[in-house]
Amino acid sequence: MTLSESFLGLKWALRDIRGAWSSFILVLICLVIGLTAITTVQIMAGSILGSIQQNGRTILGADWIARQIYSPVGEVEREWLSSRGAELSDAIELRPMVINPDTEDSALVELKVVDTSYPLYGTFELESGEDFHTAIKRGALLDPSLRDKLSYSGDGRVQIGGNIFEVAGWIKNEPDRVGGGRFALAPRVMLSRDNFSKTGLENPGSLITYQLRVKWPDGKELKADSFKNAFPDATWRLTTHENASPSIQRFVNNILQFLTLVGLSALLIGGIGIANGLRTYFEARLTSIAIYKMVGTSQRLLRAVYFWQISIVTFVGVSIGLALGAILPWAGLHFVRDFLPFPIVLHYKVLGFAIPAVFSILTMWLFALWPFGQAERTSPLILFRQGVAEANERPSFDLLLVMGLLAIELVVFIFMTATDQNIALSFIGGAFVCFVIYVSLGHMISVFAARRAGHSTLMSRLALINLGGARNATILTLVSIGIGLTVLSGITLIDRNLRGILTENMPKDAPAFFFVDIQPDQKDAFVSEIDSFPSASNLVMTPNLRGRIKAVNGIPADKALKDTRERWLLQNDRGFTYLNVQPAHSEITAGDWWPQDYKGPPLVSVVDDVERGFGVKPGDTITVTILGRDITATIANVREVNWTNFTINFAITFSPGVLEAAPHNWLATVVAPPEAEADLQKKISALFPNISLVRVSDAVQSLQALLDQMVMAVRIMALLALVTGVFVLSGALLATRMRRSYDAVILKVLGAPQSLLLKSLCVEFALLGGVAALLAGGLGLIISWGVMVPLMDWSWNFYPMTTLVIISGGAFVIFMTGFVMLKSVLSNSVRSYLQE
Numbered sequence: 001m002t003l004s005e006s007f008l009g010l011k012w013a014l015r016d017i018r019g020a021w022s023s024f025i026l027v028l029i030c031l032v033i034g035l036t037a038i039t040t041v042q043i044m045a046g047s048i049l050g051s052i053q054q055n056g057r058t059i060l061g062a063d064w065i066a067r068q069i070y071s072p073v074g075e076v077e078r079e080w081l082s083s084r085g086a087e088l089s090d091a092i093e094l095r096p097m098v099i100n101p102d103t104e105d106s107a108l109v110e111l112k113v114v115d116t117s118y119p120l121y122g123t124f125e126l127e128s129g130e131d132f133h134t135a136i137k138r139g140a141l142l143d144p145s146l147r148d149k150l151s152y153s154g155d156g157r158v159q160i161g162g163n164i165f166e167v168a169g170w171i172k173n174e175p176d177r178v179g180g181g182r183f184a185l186a187p188r189v190m191l192s193r194d195n196f197s198k199t200g201l202e203n204p205g206s207l208i209t210y211q212l213r214v215k216w217p218d219g220k221e222l223k224a225d226s227f228k229n230a231f232p233d234a235t236w237r238l239t240t241h242e243n244a245s246p247s248i249q250r251f252v253n254n255i256l257q258f259l260t261l262v263g264l265s266a267l268l269i270g271g272i273g274i275a276n277g278l279r280t281y282f283e284a285r286l287t288s289i290a291i292y293k294m295v296g297t298s299q300r301l302l303r304a305v306y307f308w309q310i311s312i313v314t315f316v317g318v319s320i321g322l323a324l325g326a327i328l329p330w331a332g333l334h335f336v337r338d339f340l341p342f343p344i345v346l347h348y349k350v351l352g353f354a355i356p357a358v359f360s361i362l363t364m365w366l367f368a369l370w371p372f373g374q375a376e377r378t379s380p381l382i383l384f385r386q387g388v389a390e391a392n393e394r395p396s397f398d399l400l401l402v403m404g405l406l407a408i409e410l411v412v413f414i415f416m417t418a419t420d421q422n423i424a425l426s427f428i429g430g431a432f433v434c435f436v437i438y439v440s441l442g443h444m445i446s447v448f449a450a451r452r453a454g455h456s457t458l459m460s461r462l463a464l465i466n467l468g469g470a471r472n473a474t475i476l477t478l479v480s481i482g483i484g485l486t487v488l489s490g491i492t493l494i495d496r497n498l499r500g501i502l503t504e505n506m507p508k509d510a511p512a513f514f515f516v517d518i519q520p521d522q523k524d525a526f527v528s529e530i531d532s533f534p535s536a537s538n539l540v541m542t543p544n545l546r547g548r549i550k551a552v553n554g555i556p557a558d559k560a561l562k563d564t565r566e567r568w569l570l571q572n573d574r575g576f577t578y579l580n581v582q583p584a585h586s587e588i589t590a591g592d593w594w595p596q597d598y599k600g601p602p603l604v605s606v607v608d609d610v611e612r613g614f615g616v617k618p619g620d621t622i623t624v625t626i627l628g629r630d631i632t633a634t635i636a637n638v639r640e641v642n643w644t645n646f647t648i649n650f651a652i653t654f655s656p657g658v659l660e661a662a663p664h665n666w667l668a669t670v671v672a673p674p675e676a677e678a679d680l681q682k683k684i685s686a687l688f689p690n691i692s693l694v695r696v697s698d699a700v701q702s703l704q705a706l707l708d709q710m711v712m713a714v715r716i717m718a719l720l721a722l723v724t725g726v727f728v729l730s731g732a733l734l735a736t737r738m739r740r741s742y743d744a745v746i747l748k749v750l751g752a753p754q755s756l757l758l759k760s761l762c763v764e765f766a767l768l769g770g771v772a773a774l775l776a777g778g779l780g781l782i783i784s785w786g787v788m789v790p791l792m793d794w795s796w797n798f799y800p801m802t803t804l805v806i807i808s809g810g811a812f813v814i815f816m817t818g819f820v821m822l823k824s825v826l827s828n829s830v831r832s833y834l835q836e
Contacts, residue, residue: 041259050349077236256419272367273731285375290380481772512680515670536680585649590611590638591636591638733818
């Protein structure tokens with residue numbers, strides 16, 4: 001195409017589109033909804049990640065943190081850092097119980113012990129405004145949520161370990177609350193190093209994490225690899241300010257990908273509306289296209305005119321979508337600020353706009369070329385024919401080729417922007433399968449309706465003619481509404497199953513408490529106290545050590561990992577135990593358990609997650625590091641564990657004779673009725689203040705709160721897909737209004753009562769709504785099962801009432817959309833048509 005043809009095409013396009021914007025309303029709505037959703041998600045996620053990077057030193061509380069369990073980082077490392085100008089600060093983290101000695105109320109907390117150099121970055125604030133260092137010398141600083149949990153009316157006192165401290169203040173802002181670690185599981189309590197020494201909590205084998213915090217002079221920070229390479233055999237883990245909160249970053253990236261893919265579903269559904277809207281627009285231009293051809297306009301110029309129009313509409317839609325996507329995060333910012341304990345500032349980055357824009361442009365052109373390709377094949381002979389012209393021919397080969405390339409580009413771009421290619425592949429495969437199923441079903445319904453129309457009553461015949469006649473909206477209805485309803489159905493059923501596992505379907509032998517950090521010299525006394533508690537039962541004691549997986553079959557663990565979904569095995573220190581009998585709620589899938597009196601080379605039992613992650617089998621070897629010692633053991637068997645029973649199970653369990661001599665503590669679970677939990681907690685907390693009690697009901701409540709926030713975001717995106725489908729369906733039905741109006745007038749002239757026409761309309765959309773909702777409910781069941789069983793390896797249950805509500809709601813949406821859009825057709829006056 002020459003430059004002059006391009007400019008001439010632009011001139012004609014602008015002249016032609018000037019009065020036609022009303023024809024593009026549906027196209028713009030379908031484009032903008034999905035684009036706005038994706039842009040909002042991208043900007044919100046980018047803002048969280050950007051804020052972490054921008055405030056990395058404050059969030060981490062240091063330039064570097066070296067973490068190690070059981071013992072502090074060695075003097076050699078400290079000397080290496082100090083000799084290079086680093087300022088060092090020590091901190092300790094553990095999870096003990098704290099008690100209000102005046103009320104005997106107790107609670108699990110995250111205790112942080114700091115020295116006089118803390119904080120290296122940021123500002124620690126108390127509600128009273130008192131200086132942090134002055135207050136912490138006097139006693140303990142508590143999270144405000146402990147006021148209610150421990151029944152404080154004023155400042156009062158708090159027992160930590162074997163000592164009682166003054167409540168010296170209430171925390172307003174802890175700058176490094178999530179630095180380098182996980183989401184908070186319990187309220188924070190702060191102690192000075194001097195006061196901590198009075199608690200008696202620092203014992204060999206206690207689950208204490210020691211932190212060496214490093215601050216470099218401005219401009220003199222070394223490369224982290226230089227420190228790691230200087231101590232290749234060290235057991236500490238190093239976190240830098242560049243990756244200040246890896247757990248939150250992973251969480252945000254995963255949610256970003258999932259919400260983006262659901263938003264992309266809305267955009268792809270909108271693509272159907274784009275194609276339908278442009279088809280209507282181009283059919284209104286068929287006479288103009290025929291005239292262009294009649295006067296000898298070249299195909300290149302003709303394409304230039306309408307390609308320019310599509311480009312202009314795309315530009316307007318993308319601009320609106322990006323603008324709305326840039327504005328909406330301001331509304332969600334307040335929620336995110338309350339959810340995350342560090343300052344969030346909106347970051348508008350190029351990628352936050354570029355990724356949604358590329359998705360939208362590819363989708364727009366992919367779905368726009370088919371209706372244009374049909375329209376450009378219009379023959380000039382339609383100028384000499386009567387009646388309404390329709391574009392029904394297949395687009396030319398070159399446009400079909402371009403459409404194929406656009407589809408490939410869209411798939412490739414989804415993969416390029418995905419953090420997990422497996423999830424992206426599942427989305428692409430699932431979207432394709434759902435599309436094929438709904439199109440195939442729609443085609444079968446159309447064919448069946450056309451064949452059965454002549455063998456039915458008059459009312460049913462009218463409904464079947466509309467379902468199977470020319471230009472019917474059957475396929476569009478099923479695809480546009482069905483896919484969005486399928487996503488919503490799948491998410492709702494997954495949520496229902498998760499809640500069922502956490503609450504309704506909890507096994508009878510599920511423990512009421514997990515007891516952590518039971519010292520060896522406390523074991524017998526602890527067992528005696530539990531046995532003496534009248535309603536406590538099923539006490540299970542298990543030894544517990546912490547370490548990490550170092551190598552598999554002699555290959556470093558990070559290189560041996562084959563399935564990235566199991567990377568959690570390497571991200572933090574893992575728990576290890578030793579047993580002579582197979583743990584409860586586990587089933588051996590490969591190999592055999594060792595004899596109870598086994599005495600031989602080290603053996604391990606691994607769960608199926610380890611098998612999948614490293615591709616191991618019985619006979620392979622695995623090396624773990626515990627307390628600085630490397631232990632290589634042979635895999636004796638692989639177990640499948642039912643984690644939903646909330647009983648103690650470890651990813652790696654050793655045979656007896658390997659770990660007994662190492663300093664370690666014990667875990668325990670006990671079953672107790674809900675009404676006895678408070679008394680049992682008070683008793684154990686008072687007698688063993690160092691033992692941490694994790695109340696299962698409290699943990700479930702925390703999980704439910706997190707689940708609510710995640711599911712709410714996904715449901716909003718799924719509802720957007722459904723809303724887009726409603727607009728697509730509305731546009732498809734509007735395109736049939738003229739034909740339906742004409743049919744209704746003819747039937748009225750022949751004496752058909754309006755009630756009959758109304759009933760036929762109800763039958764048509766009751767059938768469509770019922771079929772689409774039933775299929776969406778069925779696919780939602782399959783999706784929820786696929787996520788719960790093969791992916792998450794959890795149990796799955798069928799919830800008939802939830803499924804029924806989904807199906808009924810979906811059928812109602814389709815029925816009401818069709819009824820509202822077409823009811824006015826039945827009231828058209830016969831006189832107006834007869835006068836034409």
